[in-house]
Amino acid sequence: MIAELTAACADLVTDPDLLVSYQRDEADLCDSAPPLAVARPRTTEEVAGLLRVAAAHRIPVVPQGARTGLAGGANASANALVVSLTGMDRILDVDPANRTATVQAGVVNSALREAVREHGLTYPPDPGSWESSTIGGNVATNAGGMCCVKYGVTTEYVLGLTVVLADGEVLRCGRRTAKGVAGYDLARLFVGSEGTLGVITEVTVKLRPQAEPALTLVAEFPSVAKAGEAVSAITAAGLTPSLLxxxxxxxxxxxxxxxxxxxxxxxxxxxxxxxxxxPRAQADLEKIAQCCGDAEVYVATDAAEADALLTARRNAHPALEHLAATTFGDGGAVVVDDVAVPRSRLADLVEGVERIGERTGVIVATVGHAGDGNLHPNIIIDRTDPASLAAGRRAFDDIMALGLELGGTVTGEHGVGLLKRDWLERELGPVGLRVHHAIKAALDPHGILNPGKVIAPAVDSPA
Structure with a gap:
């Protein structure tokens, strides 16, 4: 079996010391183990060869990008073949006339942005890990980011995909035209599927002209409810900030x-x-400030000050890791949650999360994209303390339940992976779950693609 895999992809890792580094993504509370082997292909053809071998031997296949995910979607198991796509890092085409780019799945988000900048274009999706996460991983999880409030999430920029199916066949779906409604929208089916339906190897994305220079404001509120009211007022006024x-x-x-x-x-x-x-940014910020009521408002006076405020927000994850380390030492860990609710229930979500933290006795720090109702309650735990782990799990589950109770969803942008599989089933309901299983069975009849992620195998599934 190893010989066949090596014939399909010469760069095959089996050294136990190296396999450990491909074991998991950034999520806590998710099981993982060193895989059987790691293949590092550079072409779609190599990926197809690997999948043909995996299908013949019923080897579980776990696609991986940069492993920056926060839901365990890239976690390996002991009998799995990891297909690491980071070596597929070529930008194949940039087409300024049609405002598109075609890239291999391993191209880093920031590298694509830099490549199209010289053409006066940009690729808007900006997950927090944009400097290290890959386009293929962004597509597989339908990643969002801070600018979603104005520019939307990854799926809105995916025009076409090259996907290797479970049996090794290569599917090219989508199109390069600005419009097109022929047939089922297969490209969108694979966006957000987290490697459970096929292995994405190439992506054609839509580009936009670069935005004009931005300015930033900070509004300080005496209560979360007041902040929530401001978000509702900004939306009701028809304002479209590029970040909120x-x-x-x-x-x-x-x-x-x-x-x-x-x-x-x-x-x-x-x-x-x-x-x-x-040049309109100052006036637009003044309108946003008016929606903030009696809050203390500070407007950045230039682009450098605006960038400093944006950098502070991007420091959220390292700041939480610092908080965990200073609170619990080497055992400190951050469980990053991700729920989205209607904007009108934003204050209810934040206040509810605060009560959950008090009730469970854990530290919960909340940050997120108020403009689209997507927040990240971050739970600080001590990995070495079973009581702290149990309290963290209770807080996590209570936050999930609260999000659904408020008419929301269990994930706004991080994906389901292993972390939220059971909660997705609650959100989908029996009919939705049955449709998911039917799609999975049609595209992956032997259940080898990222098994156990997103949805549990159906009762009669081979997996």
Whole structure:
């Protein structure tokens, strides 16, 4: 079997010391194990050869990008073949006239942005890991980011895909035209499928003209409810900020402890808003400020100050890791949650999360994309303490239940993976789950593609 895999892809890793580094992504509370082997292909043809061998021997296949995911979707198991796509890092085509780019799955998000910048274009999706995560991984999880409020998530930019199916056949779906409605939208089916339906090897994306220079404001609120009211007012006024982020008191204090910026850590909530409308940005921010009521509002005076505020928001994850380490030492860990609710229920979500933290006795710091109702309650735990782990799991489950109760979804952008599989079943209901199983069975009849992720195998499934 190893010989056949090596014949399909010469770069095959079986060294146990190296296999450990491909064991898991960034999610906590998810099982993983060193895989059987790791293949590092550079072409679609090599991926197809690997899948043909895997299908013949019923080897589980786990596709991986940069392993920056936060739901365990890239976690390996002891009998699995990991197909690492980071070596497929070529930008195949940039077409300024049609505003498209075609890239291999391993191209890093920031590398694509840099490549199209010289043409006056940009690729808007900006997950927090944009400097290291790959386009293939972004597509597989339908990644979002801070600019989603204005520019949307990954699926809105995917025009076409090359996908290797479970039996090794190569499917090319989607199109390069600006319009097209022929047949089922297979490209969108694979977006967000987390490697459970096929292995994405190439992506054609839509590009946009670069935005005009942006300015940023910070609004400090005496309560989360007031911040929520401001978000609703901004939306009702028809304003479209390029960024609208909410930071709660615990998160704000963590940011200041990590990289001090002089923000007031005594406030209950903070909104960070940006307008990328060039000479109109100042006026647009003034309109947003008017929606913030009696909040203390500070407007960045230039692009450098605006960039500093944006950098502070991007420091959220390292700030939380710092908080976990200072609280629990080497055992400190961050469980990053990801729920989305209707914007009108945003304040209810944040206040509910605060109560969950108090009830379970765990630290929960909330930050997220207020503009589209997608927040990230971050749970701080001690991995070495069973009681802390149990409390963290209770808090996680309670937050999931709260999100659904408020009419929301269990994941806005991080995906399901292993972490939220059971909760997805609750959200889908029996009919939705049955349709998911039917699609999975049609495209992966032997259940070898990323088994156990997103949905549990059906009762009668070979997996």
């Amino acid at each position: 982020e909410l930071i709660d008191r615990t998160m704000l204090r963590a940011l200041e402890a990590y990289r001090p910026m002089g923000l007031d850590t005594g406030v209950q909530a903070l909104l960070l808003a940006a307008a990328d409308t060039g």
